[in-house]
Amino acid sequence: MKTISRYICIAFVGMFALSTYAQNGKIQSVKDDYRDFAYVKTSEVLLEVANKGYKSVDLFQKLANSYYFNNDMENAAKWYGELMAMNEVIDPEYYFRYALALKGIENYEDSDKWMKKFHELKPDDLRGKAFLSSVDYRSNIEEASRDDIEPHNLEINTELSDFGTTEYENGIVFASARGGGRKYRWNEEPYLDLYSAEKTENGFGEVTEIGGKVNTKYHESSAVFSPNGKYMFFTRNNFFRLKYKEDDTGINRLQLYRATLSEDGTWDEIHKVHFNSEDYSVAHPALNLTGSRLYFASDMPGTFGQSDIFVVDVNDDGTLGEPENLGSSINTEGQESFPFINTNGDLFYSSTGFPGLGGLDVFKSEGLDQKVSTSKNRSFPIENVGKPVNSAFDDFGYYENLVTKRVYFSSNREGGKGSDDIYTFEVPECEQLVAGTVQDKNTDELIPNATVILFDGEGNELERKTVGADAAFEFQLECEKEYLIRGEKETYASDEKRFTTPKKKQELQLQLLLEKDVQEINPCDDLAKILDIPIIYFDFDKFNIRYDAEIELQKVLAVLNKYPTMKIDIRSHTDCRATMAYNERLSENRAQSTRKYLIDNGIAADRLTAKGYGESQLVNDCGCEPTNESNCTEEEHQLNRRSEFIITSINGKSCDD
Structure with missing residues (x-):
């Protein structure tokens, strides 16, 4: 499945300018197209050559990369496998890509093997370290997953790319290639523009272009709005005042722009942010609750890998301070992109560098925005958000409204309408039921009329009940909180259980086992x-x-x-x-x-x-x-x-x- 969002990520680096030594004239003839990201034509030519039985490291590298960067992980895994079978000395990065391709087809066992080989060759690489530190990552992801949620593919999606959602006023703003016009030859889809759609009782109404001077004949995506609604930050190709600029290698980089809301409701007064450059990309802005900090992705100097997450202070007039890298606990040698900060200050972003289910997975760092201003060592714990947001494909562009419990995310997973689609779901109310019985520890007999007390994690009493003849009890609890339940009865020693409720609905069964504290004494007893x-x-x-x-x-x-x-x-x-x-x-x-x-x-x-x-x-x-x-x-x-x-x-x- 072709994906334009993959370009939006990989445009940070010139990773396609690989060493080229053609095995025959036909391979050499597509060299320029390959470097120009013209993957659709290149893959066809390379596949033809490979299917005729020709073999070379360069051929298999380019062919596998063509599928990998087009997110066809099945064919990428096939040709990376052919590359590995040659047993030649190659860049360890290909081991990582092979592991990711295998993960994309859910061959997790073989993926883990190649990740271990990647770590052996690059022991200092953060991606290998992250994998090694959580070898049992799949069980952790499974624990974080929600099987009670079924994402809905938005009815406004098209057969082309639609992704990167943010709420604005009574609707959403997103990027889409639906506009027609000149096609971007990397994926043969029209260039991206920003669109809006108003919410209705049954979903969304008509989709319209963002008004004003934001959209151009090149790519625009990833909009975010200031809390006062005056400013919009967005991503665009390096195209400003009708000038299209490339770096020394011929790559047009991504840049951040700021637009101002005019009196007629359109977006004008387009300004570049001061740290844009022709030599690196800056993209995918996200603002915190107060609008005082802006997060974004870039491969600017100081980046750990292909792209990192940075943060910068926002001044009262909408100008920006100096960017800071969020550090190695957030960033790896892989791709980190599409940041989002919810109203609690939690950072969500997509990464290929940490253990996950597929290509880009969405990760969360709880309370990061509050820690940024106080933490000097830039150490922020992260967790994979699990299914259904993450899959064996690319999952990115996460957005959530904690008031309405509405979540949006983008994915090129199977079953969609196009290359990238927007998905949504409403987080169901998370109710936890804990139920159980009070029994004798030694005889398992029920203990009627026992008292069962519910405490919070700090020991404050929340509720108490006296059980009946069936010795049964139950309490309704909240999700992701610590509780303690204690059983008491005269002539018995108390028993208690401490536990933390998960983030998804469940019924927890407990046994409170009380042991006789007053026992009958008879002759001959020991x-x-x-x-x-x-x-x-x-x-x-x-x-x-x-x-x-x-x-x-x-x-x-x-x-x-x-x-x-x-x-x-x-x-x-x-x-x-x-x-x-x-x-x-x-x-x-x-x-x-x-x-x-x-x-x-x-x-x-x-x-x-x-x-x-x-x-x-x-x-x-x-x-x-x-x-x-x-x-x-x-x-x-x-x-x-x-x-x-x-x-x-x-x-x-x-x-x-």
Whole structure:
């Protein structure tokens, strides 16, 4: 699918002036057309040569590039593959383009392989670093994607290029090649002009050209309007006051212009911005909420790659300050273009340099506009906005209205009416439902009449409910917020779950598992199990009370003090190492040591019995007989070095009753 927006991006650099050494006269004959961006004719000639069986690095490079820059990723991948099969030393940039072409046909596995090779050859390239730092990028994109949104192809799209939308008054302004007239030979479509369409109840009304002196016989695109409506910044070829200028290589660069709204509602008084140049391109302006900063794309000196995103202050009179590059967290050696700043100060822009789904993907840097004035190191986190905005094709020209929840973006994806189309959707209200039950942690039984409390991320109580016989609860929540839900019930220890809701509608199911805090005590019960006491550990070959054991014995001490009629039998065990007789003595000493600790802390001696069982009651298969050797680990042996606390009697009842 041919795309004029691809030209608007790649016009930043003379990437087509590649080294040319023809394999035969026919290849040489199209050299000038190739450098003049006449891809439609060039690809046909190169394809004819390749189909006759001729092979060369130069042939495959040019043929693959022809398809790549025309966004025919299937054929681009085919001919880049032929290039790679020659096993010649080539510019690593071709590895990157091959990876991007494979991604364009959704062959992500092979794309990742070639991105790794690209990174190996250019380890300092930001695009390879970005890929390597998020190898699992596809799952991150999937998490950010919305499967509850279906973009609508605008009815005003044509079979030609339509892209780059911005809202203005009661309608939209966009670029289109629908005007007829002389054709731009790179894609055989008419040159772009700026158009407007008024919103109606059923969509949009008649499409008309922007009034005034904005449109010319060359390209105009990417308009943005100042908050007071007095100024419009837009992109145009280097054509001003009837003069068409090219750089030293014969390329006509893109430039930024400012128009002023006249009393009759047309746009006049066209002025160049002061940092335009014949030697580099400046394009695709975007203004922040207050109109105090303008963002744009350029390949001016100081650019990391083929085009970068820059920012410049806007003065009260509409003039501009000095541009600054947004830095390597936003820009790469690839293409960064089509910036947009929403009313929250979030930057949206398209890039080929970061991991994505296809060619140009739309990325977001939250709150960047506020950070620009305070951040000195120019470090801004970004994220891929995911589907449905992004696809395996070129996706760009993102615009959103946070009040109406209306989003516009441009794409050359399959199923469109033309080469580039404008798509739109309304972000659905994001409702989150969290539901669940309150249950006993150990038995899974429902716990009726429990209280469930909803808190925000900072711990402020938002709502509470008492569950019924079904122990069920549910709350309606907002998207992309942190919450905490806690379950409570007398005689139970509370349970809580903290979570952050996603950006798309979902129903989250939770189980709040409460554990008995007040438990019934009966003769023959083991206090260690009732109190959830881990094993009372002793060091190997010793019977002194360790500090961690002392903490657990304090729990036993507390219960004995609470129930003065309770008597317990302390049972100590060892692992199998050493002889049985030795282990019996060791365990006996440990049992008596435990008993002595409790007596020393105020428990009457007649309430405590103690006995050592040696290795006679192992809890696992770590036996050593008859060789006194075992293949068990130290951790497995330690499980056998333990103490138990069996209730022999309480409140007049004993184990023998």
